[in-house]
Amino acid sequence: MNIGNNIKQLRQRLNLTQEQVALKLGVSYQAVSKWENNANTPDISLLPEIADLFGVSIDSLFTENIADCPDIRSFMRDDDVIRVVQIRGQKILKVSSTFSPGEPPIEIAFPHDCNDETQYFKVEVYGHVIADGAINGDVICHQSINSGTINGDVRSDGNIDVKELNGQNITCQNITDCYKLSANKIECGGNISSANLTCDQIIYKNRS
The missing domain is CATH 1.10.260.40 (lambda repressor-like DNA-binding domains)
Structure with a gap:
């Protein structure tokens, strides 16, 4: 070394x-x-x-x-994207979107003042995103998302389960039980469930 x-x-x-x-x-x-x-x-x-x-x-x-x-x-x-480096001992771990069933989840607490100017930040997560409160920023998630509110664009390889979602572009498999959903464009591989939906364009992927 x-x-x-x-x-x-x-x-x-x-x-x-x-x-x-x-x-x-x-x-x-x-x-x-x-x-x-x-x-x-x-x-x-x-x-x-x-x-x-x-x-x-x-x-x-x-x-x-x-x-x-x-x-x-x-x-x-x-680009103001928050990136997290995983280190085991002195070894840099390679990030993978594939996790073994027995592998424990990695929990990361983002400080409230992580962006002193706008409180808006972007984050990419290889795993599930579970947030108790609101996420103000764009989210790229390689599994599923469960959150109270997201104000920003979202790209998820899994499902999105949020109370309120406000973004320009949303891409996911399913949107479940979203009370208020507002977007310019939604690309969905499955179903969209929302009590209040406002969207200019909805594209259902993998449908003939």
């Missing part, structure tokens, strides 16, 4: 001192020095901040040759 050497190379590439890196990460410059000398390793909770500071992926921090790592800004847009 070359994380210490990589941090040093990335710091020097940006012409930053150890003190400047320490200040940005909220640690002491002695801690940064220990990382670079391989006397210690960063706390796992700091990895996203370190990667963001240097403009690389977390995976790149552990690569054998940091010079071969692409700059994250060259292929990832600054």
Whole structure:
């Protein structure tokens, strides 16, 4: 593992001192020095901040040759999408839309102020989305969604079960027990159940 050497190379590439890196990460410059000398390793909770500071992926921090790592800004847009990296020990886990029956669900609590400007954010989830309150933002879900209210576009590989849904484009298998549903376009593979439906265009997929 070359994380210490990589941090040093990335710091020097940006012409930053150890003190400047320490200040940005909220640690002491002695801690940064220990990382670079391989006397210690960063706390796992700091990895996203370190990667963001240097403009690389977390995976790149552990690569054998940091010079071969692409700059994250060259292929990832600054699109305000919340992305979650799963790490087991020091191993970056690959995200898969296929889960074993015995695999426990991963619960993520998004802070209320995750978007200080508009309280609107986008999220992509490989699994089920279960929310007690409202989701203000676009949601891509690779399984089913159960929520109180969603204000944003939704694309789900499974069913959508919400009390209220307001979006421009909705794509799913079924919409069940939605009291109020408003959209410009809905693409559905099954049935739509809503007491109050307002939609300009409904396309039923896989129907002859």
